[in-house]
Amino acid sequence: MLDKTESASFPTKVEPSTSSLDSTLTTIRKNKRNKNKRRFSNEQIRSMETMFESESKLEPKTKLQLAKQLDLQPRQVAIWFQNRRARWKSKQLERDYNLLKADYDARSSFTIRVHKKGEAYFTSTGTATLKKLNDLRRQKEKEDSRSLDGNSTDCDSDKCEPEQKPGVSSDLRLSDDDENNHTMYLGEEAAHLMNSANPILSSPGNWSTFGSVLDQSCSTSQWWEIWP
DNA sequence: TGGAGATCCGTTGTTACGTCA
DNA sequence: TCTGACGTAACAACGGATCTC
Numbered sequence: 001m002l003d004k005t006e007s008a009s010f011p012t013k014v015e016p017s018t019s020s021l022d023s024t025l026t027t028i029r030k031n032k033r034n035k036n037k038r039r040f041s042n043e044q045i046r047s048m049e050t051m052f053e054s055e056s057k058l059e060p061k062t063k064l065q066l067a068k069q070l071d072l073q074p075r076q077v078a079i080w081f082q083n084r085r086a087r088w089k090s091k092q093l094e095r096d097y098n099l100l101k102a103d104y105d106a107r108s109s110f111t112i113r114v115h116k117k118g119e120a121y122f123t124s125t126g127t128a129t130l131k132k133l134n135d136l137r138r139q140k141e142k143e144d145s146r147s148l149d150g151n152s153t154d155c156d157s158d159k160c161e162p163e164q165k166p167g168v169s170s171d172l173r174l175s176d177d178d179e180n181n182h183t184m185y186l187g188e189e190a191a192h193l194m195n196s197a198n199p200i201l202s203s204p205g206n207w208s209t210f211g212s213v214l215d216q217s218c219s220t221s222q223w224w225e226i227w228p
Numbered sequence: 229t230g231g232a233g234a235t236c237c238g239t240t241g242t243t244a245c246g247t248c249a
Numbered sequence: 250t251c252t253g254a255c256g257t258a259a260c261a262a263c264g265g266a267t268c269t270c
Contacts, residue, residue, distance in 0.1 A: 039243070039260070057235085079262060082235070087259095 040080070044070045048077065052084050 040048075047070055051058070058066070058081055067074040 060234095076261080078234090080260095082237095083261070085235090086237080 040072075044072065048080055048084070052081065056085055056088070057081070 047066070051062070051066060055062075058077070063074050063077050063081075066072075067077045070077070
């Protein structure tokens with residue numbers, strides 16, 4: 001669309017020069033550059049804006065027609081569209097930035113809320129729940145040591161169902177209220193994270209891994225710091 | 229593969245407008 | 250209130266780099 005050989009309404013074309021005259025001619029050209037610069041009329045701008053809304057890049061034929069219609073040089077029309085595209089892109093970047101910022105702010109405030117809820121949780125029911133879990137762990141260790149003392153059992157410990165596990169009373173397991181509290185304090189996602197400990201407890205084969213889960217969660221980082 | 233034309237991007241110089249002493 | 254200097258945003262245009270055919 002843009003053809004640099006097209007002459008603008010202002011004389012800017014410079015004949016090929018020798019290198020010794022380059023700097024002089026450059027100065028002259030710069031002085032001449034916008035000597036008669038004028039702003040386009042409202043009517044010209046309105047027409048080009050209307051055209052820009054339908055197509056941001058002009059076909060050569062359309063450009064010639066528009067230039068003739070507005071009494072401008074085709075090069076002026078081409079440059080106006082070029083600048084208009086740059087302005088549009090700049091605005092678009094600004095819009096995108098604002099959208100991203102709003103999204104970031106929303107996520108940031110969510111993280112802060114969850115952090116506060118997490119603190120409240122661990123200073124209330126969380127403490128009681130962890131105590132309960134540790135009791136379970138200690139009780140399991142006692143039973144294991146008793147089994148190793150030679151007492152026969154009716155079943156292989158790996159095959160026993162948890163409710164048949166001797167000595168593990170149901171009141172030591174996480175209750176429904178505990179699960180409800182997870183949801184109330186932390187929301188669905190965090191509650192799911194906390195309740196994921198229950199399958200481990202209900203399956204004797206996994207009891208050995210429960211200790212490592214606790215250790216890991218305590219020794220590395222707090223769970224809300226790694227939560228997306 | 230080289231060339232011509234078109235576009236992009238950064239920049240320049242002018243204009244219009246607001247602020248302030 | 251007027252005025253001139255100054256700062257600044259918007260704009261038209263340029264030139265080099267890059268892309269496309």
